[in-house]
Each structure stands twice: as structure tokens, then as C-alpha cells.
Amino acid sequence: MDIDVARVPRREPGMTAYEVVLSESQERMLALVAPEREAEVREICRRWGVEAAVIGRVTDDGLFRVREEGRVVAEVSVEVLTRGAPTYTPPAHLPPPPVVDPAAVADPRDRHEAGAALRRLLASPAIASKAWVYSQFDHMVQTNTVLRPGSGDAAVVRVPGSRQAIAAAVDGNGRYTALDPRRGAALAVAEAARNVSCVGGRPLGLTNCLNFGNPEHPEVYGQLSAAVDGLAEACRELGIPVVGGNVSLYNETGGRDIDPTPVVGVVGVLEDPSRLAVNHFTDPGQVILLLGPPRGFLGGSEYLKRVHGCVAGPLAPIDWEMERRVQELVRRAVADGTVRVAHDLAEGGLAVALSEMCFGGGSPAPGVPPAGAVLGAEVDLPSGWVHGCRVDELLFGEAPSRVLLATDPDGARLLAERASAWEVPCTAIGRVIREPRLRLRIGGRLWLDEPVGGLLRVWEEAIPCALATGG
Structure with missing residues (x-):
């Protein structure tokens, strides 16, 4: 590569070649452009008001050569800078992580304890609404934002x-x-x-x-x-x-x-x-489907930390084939309009994801009503899911390759057929209701019965309250 630092745009006059080559600066990028496309790239930069300059050419002599107004001021072998650069490997040690003892972690005994755990999770900084942060910035720059923060x-x-x-x-x-x-x-x-x-x-x-x-x-x-x-x-x-x-x-x-x-x-x-999907329910009567494995894991979960004060593994395993299939299935369903609502199960697991989907996308700013309708959900998980599995693993456990979808009954049937053909678990677990209440049963037994407005308030006020009190 042969470059001339005299051609490099700079903010300060009088910089030496050494300073231009080695100084750090934000908002800069080096691009390699085919000569026949130089004019095209220049036009793109002009349209966006970005300063651009041709500073050199790629060569075949294996040297990195730096010039200043044509005079060579540095010349070094590319081999020395890359494969020949000095390397060292410090000593490495990974101590075994703590492992959760299920006997020491109390499973919720009833819907009151499960509801209290859900509210504590919704107040966690990792899960709570971030509207206090993003509402302080212009997130609609040049009105090109298609999905506002919190909606997807x-x-x-x-x-x-x-x-x-x-x-x-x-x-x-x-x-x-x-x-x-x-x-x-x-x-x-x-x-x-x-x-x-x-x-x-x-x-x-x-x-x-x-x-x-x-x-x-x-x-x-x-x-x-x-x-x-x-x-x-x-x-x-x-x-x-x-x-x-x-x-x-x-x-x-x-x-x-x-x-x-x-x-x-x-x-x-x-x-x-x-053709895109939002992360909140849009219409009463929509069928709620869980795509991917039903069970989550307590190891490393937000639930284990926030509710039980324990940070321990093991983490959920990753089935890469399942992850690829789930993501491709979701993309295709969104692209053809079968699905307009999709939300992945992350921190807090199924119960938190369901709660967030009831929130109408949340408020765009503190004190402002949600942009979408605040709705409810009636969910009944199959009784077979709890066999050999804890209730908190189903409600709050975390694992990859899991997505909640909501669509009309015809779309739900089509998704179930596709998922079966792709060997991806797909279970209709409930429906969206107009009443703003989250009810969740497992095999008919009620484990959550919470007013969505109360959950939404906890979720939205957690970070502003923590910042106001220093907590």
C-alpha cells in the first residue's frame, strides 16, 4: 500500500506525518474501492455530506509506504506488520464456576409468590424499560426510524x-x-x-x-x-x-x-x-405461540440473581441447528405476512416476555402513554411440561432458540405446519384478550394473575426511581 498523508483530511493544521498516521480519531473509515467505482463512491459521500479523499493505492510489492507530498517518510514490510509482529500468550486460567443447588432455591408455591418474583424481575435494570435513556435523544433523526425504541x-x-x-x-x-x-x-x-x-x-x-x-x-x-x-x-x-x-x-x-x-x-x-414484526400484542383474539423448546434454565438467570441472590451456572446449552431453524422460520413468517408480532425470550424467561408483549410497546417517554394498546393474555401451558421440571424453570428460566409469536388462527395453523416440517417445537399456549390482565396456568392451575397496568408501572418506573434515589 502506498499512501500520501498530505491528502488526508485533518482537523488541525501543522500535524506531522507521524501524527497523521498514528493518531486516533472517531468517525473515520478507510475504504478500498475499485478504480472504476471511485466516482460512484464520491457521489454517495457528497450526498451524505461526508468528506472523502483518495489518499493512496494498493500495490503488489509487499510494502507499506508512507509519503508526505511525494517524499517517502516511512517504508516497512507488510509481513513484519502482520505475520511477523511480535506476539505473546500470557498464562490463562479459568476456575470452575459455582453451580446452582436446586435444593437451595425455593420454587414458587403459589401465584402470589410467582407474581412477586415477576414484579421483582420487571424492576431489574437489565429488564426494565430504557425509555428514560433513549427519550433524551433524538431517536427519529431525519424521520427514517421505522420502529421506534421499545416497539420491536x-x-x-x-x-x-x-x-x-x-x-x-x-x-x-x-x-x-x-x-x-x-x-x-x-x-x-x-x-x-x-x-x-x-x-x-x-x-x-x-x-x-x-x-x-x-x-x-x-x-x-x-x-x-x-x-x-x-x-x-x-x-x-x-x-x-x-x-x-x-x-x-x-x-x-x-x-x-x-x-x-x-x-x-x-x-x-x-x-x-x-413487512416487519413488532414485539407487542396488537389485537384481541390473536393466538400466542411458543416457538422452540419450552423449558428454560435457572443457571445464570436474572431470576436466580434478583429473586434468590445467587449467581451460579451452568448456562443453558446451545443447539445451533435449532437456533438456525427458529430464526429462519421467524424471518420467513414475517416476510410473507403470516406473523406481525414476534418477541424473543431473553432475561426473565417466558413470564417476562409475555408481560412485555402486553405493554403496547411501552411509553416513548416517562409519563407518556404507550403507543400501542395495552392488552392482556390468557395462557395455559400443557401439564406435561412441568413433569421433571420446576415451575420457576417454565416461568423464569432462560435458554436460546425461543420466540413468542402472535397471529390470527389461520396464521397459527400455518405456522404449526411449517414448524412441524422443520422439526421445530411450536405450541399454541394461549390467546390475547382485551382485558389488561396476565393470567397464566400450568395444566389448569393458576400461577399468575396480574393486572397489566401494575406490571407496566413497575417496568416503566424502575430506572427513573433508581436514578432519583441513587439506588
Whole structure:
């Protein structure tokens, strides 16, 4: 590569070639463009008001050459900068994580205890409404936002001049990764991709921010190494390339390393933004279907932490074939209009997901009514599901490859047929009702009977209240 730093746009005059090449700056990107498409790229940059300049050419001599107004100021072998660069592998150690003792975790005894657990989960910062945050920013820039925050599992933004739209989701779970770095990182990729699929998007690429403690500590380097392996595994399994990212190391609080927290962002495309899915019920009478395995796991769950004060594994396993099938099935159902409501089961499991789907997309800002109708749900899980399984695993357990869908009876029958052909579990578990109340039974026994308005209030007020009180 042969570049001339004199051609690089800069914010300050008088910068040396050394400073231009090595300084860091935001909002900059280097692009390799075929010569015959240079004019096309320049026109795109002009249309969006982005400064662009040709600073050099790709060469075949194996050298990275830097010029300043034509004068060579640096020249080094690309081999030395890449394969020949010095590397080292610090010592790594991964201590075994704590494992949950089911006997020490009390299962809810009745609907009162189950309801109290649900309210505590809805107040958790990981689950509660984030409207207090996003309402302070212009999330409708240039009016190209198709799905406002809270209305879908992923953001959907219109692409001006195109019939397509972009879907984007960000996910990460430090608790998961602290318990099992490889699987925790893989689960973050799976959930971000699933969220994009839930609005109807086809995942195309991934970026990441790897937040870890001091890599000179063997435990931290072990976490980092295993998490990278988990990210790579998930990206290979789902066919999603990593197109960028960054690493933040040496993060400590009070001399203690932070939980390893790989955060991943997945971007996908919607071919037709008029065909997308929201994450809340839209019409009474809709059939509610659970796509994927019925059972969740307590290991690493928000329920285990918030209700029982315990952080322990093991995490739920990942069946990559099932994950691929579930996501593809959802994408196709959204694309052909069979489904207009889809929400993945994440932190808090089934009970939290059902609650969120009753909230009408939540309020766009504190004190503002939800944009959609606040509805209720009448749910009855098969009695066979509880055989060999705890009630809290069904209600609050967490696992990948699970999505709640809502559609009309004809769509529900079509989905069941497709799911059967794809060997994906698909169970009609209830229906949407006009009365704003969440009732959930297991084999006929009532386990939840909560007014949606009360649940919504807990969910919406948790973060503003915590910030106001410093808690």
C-alpha cells in the first residue's frame, strides 16, 4: 500500500506525518474501492455530506509506504506488520464456576409468590424499560426510524433512496460470560441475531466491544481467550462475519476486575420494511405461540440473581441447528405476512416476555402513554411440561432458540405446519384478550394473575426511581 498523508483530511493544521498516521480519531473509515467505482463512491459521500479523499493505492510489492507530498517518510514490510509482529500468550486460567443447588432455591408455591418474583424481575435494570435513556435523544433523526425504541426487538431504520431497511440489535450479558466465557459470548451473538430476525431482518454482519479486566491476571486472560472462541464459534454457526470491533481492557472497580462483558451488535437487512414484526400484542383474539423448546434454565438467570441472590451456572446449552431453524422460520413468517408480532425470550424467561408483549410497546417517554394498546393474555401451558421440571424453570428460566409469536388462527395453523416440517417445537399456549390482565396456568392451575397496568408501572418506573434515589 502506498499512501500520501498530505491528502488526508485533518482537523488541525501543522500535524506531522507521524501524527497523521498514528493518531486516533472517531468517525473515520478507510475504504478500498475499485478504480472504476471511485466516482460512484464520491457521489454517495457528497450526498451524505461526508468528506472523502483518495489518499493512496494498493500495490503488489509487499510494502507499506508512507509519503508526505511525494517524499517517502516511512517504508516497512507488510509481513513484519502482520505475520511477523511480535506476539505473546500470557498464562490463562479459568476456575470452575459455582453451580446452582436446586435444593437451595425455593420454587414458587403459589401465584402470589410467582407474581412477586415477576414484579421483582420487571424492576431489574437489565429488564426494565430504557425509555428514560433513549427519550433524551433524538431517536427519529431525519424521520427514517421505522420502529421506534421499545416497539420491536431490534431497531429498524429506513435507507433513503432504497426499498430496503436496516435492522440492528445490541446484546451482551456479563453474568453469563463470568460463569462461562465461551458459552456466554456465544449466547450474546445468538440473541443479537435472534432479535434482528424477530423484526424480520436477515443478519449480515457483526461488530463487538470486548470489555474485560486486567489481561495480565491469568483468570482475565482465560476469560478473554475463551470469549473470543465463543464469538468465533457463534459467527461460524450462524454465518455472520465480524466486520469490526474494539477491545477495552484493564477495567477495574475498587481494584477488582469487572465481569467479562463482550457486547455484540448485529446488523441485518429487511427487503420490505412494510413487512416487519413488532414485539407487542396488537389485537384481541390473536393466538400466542411458543416457538422452540419450552423449558428454560435457572443457571445464570436474572431470576436466580434478583429473586434468590445467587449467581451460579451452568448456562443453558446451545443447539445451533435449532437456533438456525427458529430464526429462519421467524424471518420467513414475517416476510410473507403470516406473523406481525414476534418477541424473543431473553432475561426473565417466558413470564417476562409475555408481560412485555402486553405493554403496547411501552411509553416513548416517562409519563407518556404507550403507543400501542395495552392488552392482556390468557395462557395455559400443557401439564406435561412441568413433569421433571420446576415451575420457576417454565416461568423464569432462560435458554436460546425461543420466540413468542402472535397471529390470527389461520396464521397459527400455518405456522404449526411449517414448524412441524422443520422439526421445530411450536405450541399454541394461549390467546390475547382485551382485558389488561396476565393470567397464566400450568395444566389448569393458576400461577399468575396480574393486572397489566401494575406490571407496566413497575417496568416503566424502575430506572427513573433508581436514578432519583441513587439506588
